[in-house]
Amino acid sequence: MYEERPSRLPGAVVWTNTPTGPGARPVLPDGCMDLLWSEGRLLVAGPDTRPYVPEGDPVRWAGVRFRPGRAPVLLGVPACELRDRRVELADLWGAAEVRRLRVRVDAAPDPAAALEQLALERAADTPPPDPLLGGLVAALQSGRPVGRTADELGLSTRQLHRRSLSAFGYGPKTLARILRMQRALAMAREGVPFAETATRTGYADQAHLARDVRELAGASLRQLLNEGG
The missing domain is CATH 1.10.10.60 (Homeodomain-like)
Structure with missing residues (x-):
């Protein structure tokens, strides 16, 4: 089941998706990028130009979807380098830092809220978008x-x-x-x-x-x- 709510980060959305059956619905292009957590992994969803279908067995997901143009400043990477890709956050921020963040999110009673807090902290340390x-x-x-x-x-x-x-x-x-x-x-x-x-x-x-x-x-x-x- 998919659920979402407005984030405390302006323009962002916090969402969760818990599988209720076999298969997964395609994720459609929307101009946005997401910070993702799934079963102990932290990832980034780049901007899509085509539908994305998750591979493998259905798993639990949590995410923060940033408004168009916001994520590259937070992540420190141009959006075009992530187009139509899902990448491990450790590839962008380094393994040691992401390991610490992953333990923190895994231990939280609400991974989506913990992920949102990470995004808020990151936003406080980065300049606003153009x-x-x-x-x-x-x-x-x-x-x-x-x-x-x-x-x-x-x-x-x-x-x-x-x-x-x-x-x-x-x-x-x-x-x-x-x-x-x-x-x-x-x-x-x-x-x-x-x-x-x-x-x-x-x-x-x-x-x-x-x-x-x-x-x-x-x-x-x-x-x-x-x-x-």
């Missing part, structure tokens, strides 16, 4: 075109692309597609007809929505809704 990135995400979430957004932020498209690779793991056009798909999924879950969803989220038509969802999520919109994705 405020321009928040403006970029807000503009793309509202459906503004990338070129217009670059102009409004006072950047060339090349500068915007370079900053986006470091902060989000991919260029602003890919980020815009992923954020738009997530808006469409949220709207469709609320019962908005697919054709209206396509129009309201900036797709050319319902067929365009269907193609984009299948390319990014690996399934049709209706399949995702039926599976609770």
Whole structure:
């Protein structure tokens, strides 16, 4: 069973996932990165451009999902180096430090809360992300075109692309597609007809929505809704 709540870290979400049956649902691209704990392991989920399906037997997970652009500053690594990857936190922070953190999380009665505390402590020791990135995400979430957004932020498209690779793991056009798909999924879950969803989220038509969802999520919109994705 999947559960989540807002984190004390602004813009983040704390979540847990306890398996209730065989198999695991794909994790869809959402523009975010996660700090993960699972059965004594600490990992980082990089930004996805395709659905990610956990391998092996279902296990218990806890995570902190950071708002787009926040995790690279906390982790000390450009997002593009982690794109479509799950990596051990020890590969980024060193084995000795992560061993100490892992013991701390393992011993906690609530691993998700312990993981959140680690993120809060890390955030207190690192600079805030570039405020321009928040403006970029807000503009793309509202459906503004990338070129217009670059102009409004006072950047060339090349500068915007370079900053986006470091902060989000991919260029602003890919980020815009992923954020738009997530808006469409949220709207469709609320019962908005697919054709209206396509129009309201900036797709050319319902067929365009269907193609984009299948390319990014690996399934049709209706399949995702039926599976609770």
